[in-house]
Amino acid sequence: MPLPKDLIRISPTTWELPVTFKKGMLVPARIIASEKLINAMEDAVFEQAANVACLSGITGYSYCMPDGHWGYGFPIGGLAAMDPERGVISPGGIGFDINCGMRLVLTNLTEEEVRPRLHDLVNRLFSRIPTGVGCHGTLKVKESEFRHIAEQGSRWCLKKGYAVAEDLELTEEGGCFTGGDSAKVSNKAIERGLEQLGTLGSGNHYCEIQVARPENVLDQKIARSFGITIPNQVVIMFHCGSRGFGHQIATDYLQRFLKVMGPKYGLSVTDRELACAPFRSPEGQDYYAAMKCAVNMAFANRQMILHRIREVFSDIFHRDPFDLGLRMLYDVAHNTAKLERHLIDGAPRELLVHRKGATRSLGPGSPELPACYRESGQPVIIGGSMETGSYLLSGMTGSNATFATTAHGSGRTMSRHQAKKLFRGDRLQQQLEQRGIYIMTDSLGGLAEEAGGAYKDIDEVAAVTELAGLSKRIVKLLPMGNIKG
């Protein structure tokens, strides 16, 4: 597929569509990619990044990260910073799975210690962490309790004994976006959420046991400061979000925005999927307060899953989970919008940063970071496929250009439908087992959709983020065992 002829190469890793690319663009669109990745990008990414550049109040550039691909309205990998006074908030810039995110957990166990118990561990994780569409959690809460969870996030877990203080310190925003208001959430969304705490979900959501081999440690010093200190150290990475709760909130507000956008606010968009409302309007503020509830539910969901992981490892090894070194490394959101301060032309400005399939990546010295990571920069977790592995990186100061943002995953190269035609889940499971990767799933079709071959080259994506000055590769993590929906 030929690249758009207006596309300009700004640097080895930055490509730009000027405002002349499409009528209505207020700022240029920039795509962070190598030559290989830009050539593999779907046309839809260019169109969608340009559509986002037309949204009121967009500041600087509309961005797409190197793992970018086609999404609902915004590309997945999309980033837009809005002026909060003049700009809009758009659910399509956050995604249906609000606060879908990654959490990385340390252990002090080695591959040699874990391998003999791998099947037991994976089987037990699979039975303790519900997976799949429509799965229900082992914890059901009352509506009033759920409203607290939606407003407090991980803080609720700490109060109930499902977290230790350090878990919250090592979660983006302390595991709670303040200002969540459950009165702005529909009863339907709350009903869907009641039984979803501690559940993984489906699609590309998974929980993986991984190993950090010495040859894959790329920066010894920062790796040590992140707690990767022993050869062949085992870690646990998982990926999930706000389940049906967040999905319902996104659906509710997309409908509401579509009704008022034109008639009440005179906003027109190139694509209905970019439904939006002025951030300072009642509708915009209601969505922001409801979205924060979904963000908080997702933080609490990941915290409950961490609690289950601690129980499982403790059961299998007959030791206290903290003796096993089951400590947080970090938790990053990758589907949110939030008010953040960024330097624009040398002056600090508050901006509403939409990240959709994009990770915050604060560089060294950022005051928002916990003290233990202030020197290194923020841990960034880029999840790859179960075949090819994942990366732990650290934020770099070059990310000032992208509102402190980097990639979030490897990014699909083909649709789920195509992947299902090309790969077979049962065969994949067998092949991976032969390579020492044990997978439990209740959907072999879903497994085929997540085949490594359906994704971009994770090594290339991680390398490009480093070359672009967004995030530095610290450790490549290889899969040993995986549960998925």
Next chain:
DNA sequence: ATGTGC
């Protein structure tokens, strides 16, 4: 992504 949709 999603009690998977026109």
